[in-house]
Amino acid sequence: MSWRIGIDLGGTKVEVAALDPGGILRLRRRLPTPPDYAATIARIAEMVAAAEAEIGTQASIGIGIPGSESPATGLIRGANSTFLNGRALGADLAARLGRPVRLSNDANCLALSELHGHPGTGFAVILGTGVGGALVAGGRLVEGRNRVAGEWGHNPLPWMTAAEHPGPACWCGQRGCIETFLCGPALAADADGPGARDASALPARAAAGDTRAQAALDRHVERLARALASVVNLLDPDVILLGGGLSNMAHLVEALPRLIPRHVFSDTFATPILAARQGDSSGVLGAARLW
Structure with missing residues (x-):
């Protein structure tokens, strides 16, 4: 075929x-x-x-x-x-x-689409209804012995504040998973309450002066920076790629290079943060x- x-x-x-x-x-x-x-x-x-x-x-x-x-x-x-x-x-x-x-x-x-053939290591992130990741090394997927390499969304959010601890209950049975803080429904609920599910309008609302939307976006990107810093400390990839529906929010790529270094165990942080070229497709x- x-x-x-x-x-x-x-x-x-x-x-x-x-x-x-x-x-x-x-x-x-x-x-x-x-x-x-x-x-x-x-x-x-x-x-x-x-x-x-x-x-x-x-x-x-x-x-x-x-x-x-x-x-x-x-x-x-x-x-x-x-x-x-x-x-x-x-x-x-x-x-x-x-x-x-x-x-x-x-x-x-996502990694196959965007990072296939990349000569170094790359970490691809899905930010959507769920949160996940994938690791590419030398142009090939690294799936791991148990085929769970990249399941970063079900690690706990690092460096939790007192207000965040112990974190929301996750469908997986744990509490405080990265996914429970960073997925689209979690961002929507942070801005608009437990019944909200769609975060797509928040950037436009923030730009129009909606302080509640802006505060939720600020908390979200700061948490994402902490979560990605743990990836850098563990894998130190050559590139980090953002995909999924939330990757359409341009402020993520703009803010993360400034926020991630606060939590990286290094005196330098030069890792490119890129949005998927094909967007959420x-x-x-x-x-x-x-x-």
């Missing part, structure tokens, strides 16, 4: 993209993520069928997912879309679509490139 279809299965949207034999993006569509497993399988199958009808041929299928596929059982684990956990998503989709599929963590797909393009 020379055409490749990528699926990005996120917490709020399912995105499909089709790459032609030359690797050129020819189609891109988004629909809301259904609330349960069966409907999600159906939604992916419908989107693949519609895409293939439009391009006029069958394609390979790569899927970026929250969490990862267990190397021991083939079941999904560690997904913040918790209805995926314990499910044989790869096998079920292969049966529904009538062909093999390849799955990888959404941060891995990097994941779906990386998923297509799993084949």
Whole structure:
């Protein structure tokens, strides 16, 4: 199959993209993520069928997912879309679509899209409904023996203040995970209360003088700086890449080089902080490139 279809299965949207034999993006569509497993399988199958009808041929299928596929059982684990956990998503989709599929963590797909071929080490960050990361070394993904390399979002937020400690309860069973402070719904709730989920309007509100929005954005980027400083202290990557929906907030790339050095165990900090070139579609393009 020379055409490749990528699926990005996120917490709020399912995105499909089709790459032609030359690797050129020819189609891109988004629909809301259904609330349960069966409907999600159906939604992916419908989107693949519609895409293939439009391009006029069958394609390979790569899927970026929250969490990862267990190397021991083939079941999904560690997904913040918790209805995926314990499910044989790869096998079920292969049966529904009538062909093999390849799955990888959404941060891995971001890294494949943006850092493939990078000569040094890079750490790619997903900031969206969930929070994750991926490590690239010498142009290749480093998945680790247990395939959890880069699961930075489920480490505790470092250098917690007294007001932050012990941190919110996380769906994973721990408290104070980086994800519980830095994901989009957490940022929205910090600004507008527990019922809020969408943080996309906060930068515009802050620019218009909304002090509550500005304070939430300031807390968020300062926490992100602490979390990324721990990555620098552990891995000291050559580049840090920001992806996911929140990476569209331009102030992150502007503020982080100033804030991260406060927590880095070094007298210098010269690591570039870059926004994904393909924006929040990097994941779906990386998923297509799993084949």
